[in-house]
Amino acid sequence: MKHRSKDKPKAEDSQKVNQKQSASKKSELEELRDRIDDLQREKDELFAKLQRVSADYDNLQKRTAKEITDTIGYEKEKIIKTLLPALDNFEHTLQNAHSAENVDVLLKGIQIIYDQMLDILKSHNVEQIKVLGEPFDPALHEAMMQKTEPEQEENIVLEEFQKGYKLNGRVIRPSKVIVNKLTPEQLAKQEAEPPEQTTDECQITDTE
Numbered sequence: 001m002k003h004r005s006k007d008k009p010k011a012e013d014s015q016k017v018n019q020k021q022s023a024s025k026k027s028e029l030e031e032l033r034d035r036i037d038d039l040q041r042e043k044d045e046l047f048a049k050l051q052r053v054s055a056d057y058d059n060l061q062k063r064t065a066k067e068i069t070d071t072i073g074y075e076k077e078k079i080i081k082t083l084l085p086a087l088d089n090f091e092h093t094l095q096n097a098h099s100a101e102n103v104d105v106l107l108k109g110i111q112i113i114y115d116q117m118l119d120i121l122k123s124h125n126v127e128q129i130k131v132l133g134e135p136f137d138p139a140l141h142e143a144m145m146q147k148t149e150p151e152q153e154e155n156i157v158l159e160e161f162q163k164g165y166k167l168n169g170r171v172i173r174p175s176k177v178i179v180n181k182l183t184p185e186q187l188a189k190q191e192a193e194p195p196e197q198t199t200d201e202c203q204i205t206d207t208e
Contacts, residue, residue, distance in 0.1 A: 140164060150186045
């Protein structure tokens, strides 16, 4: 009888321990479920935000592409409008060509149109490249051929085949030119000769 009374408290203690462990596991399971629910909500919120950001980015790309297209179209229209007056003058010149009194009148009309075209180009920051008498520069000029003129300096541009142009200071078409190329003898002779004095320099020397 004494032995049985000792076993009963042990069984009750074991049952209480099991109950506590079961309650603890149940509590942990509920916490895990709550955590999973929280993570699921966070995932859904992040996914929704990602969808909104993706939609905003797509709209931005479409809007930017449209703005670029509109800007290009506007610039083209502006350039064309500036060219129209020169085209009108050219048309009038052609219409009056048969009734022109002489060739000089026709040439004068063409020169006016040419000058007008240059002014239009300048308004768009386009400028002609200076070549005649300038040292040959491969960044600005394209040498088509070489000639020898002993009275001119070595590597000087002698003639221009086709005009070159810059846009905002950047070359968009190099000038096609003829470059002076001296023989070694001519170059040595030119270097040995003293530079010719200009009229102003001669007057200063005479005064002194």
